[in-house]
Amino acid sequence: MISRATARERTTTSPRSWPPRFPSVKNRLHLDVSPIDASTGAEVAGLLSLGATTVDVGQGSTRSWTVTA
Template identity: 55%
Template sequence: MANRISALAVDCTDPRRLADFWCAVLGYEISEVDDEGDISIAGDGPPFRIDFLRVPDGAKGAKNRLHLDLNATDRDQAAELARLLDLGAVSVDIGQGDVSWHVLADPEGNEFCLLRSQVAPFAGTAAG
């Protein structure tokens, strides 16, 4: 028997801010908001959601042990980098050196990478 990843949980101080950021980055939409203000977002591709869960312990304090790798679907890496920075991402140096990808952080400091290659969008998405 095997498992399938169905969600990624992200602890944060401001679920709405991160949900809005990641919806803009990924082309996802808010799919659920619970009574505590936790927010789930999802796209049209394979069943997968990202849950933004409010935690009381404040901003993160160390480098992520797990991060997302992103590939643009409809533009080159330079154009996508400019778009992500305009959305509020910031470039970060985690000791990666001279590499072909960009290490960025979302508005709460969660690192993610923008890879060089462009990939096809999932069938049925707005970009496809």
């Protein structure tokens, strides 16, 4: 078990807050989506309607793929 002093050292908030809040880590998941019964544009539109956003990571406009986050 972690002592209170050790837990406090790992917090990102005030040392008086309990229980401790540990720093969050960016969770990332990479999926390659290849639609079978629809166009890529239709698949991207579906992902955007679910809350995804397009991101430019330097892929350029000549690529056939879209990056979303």
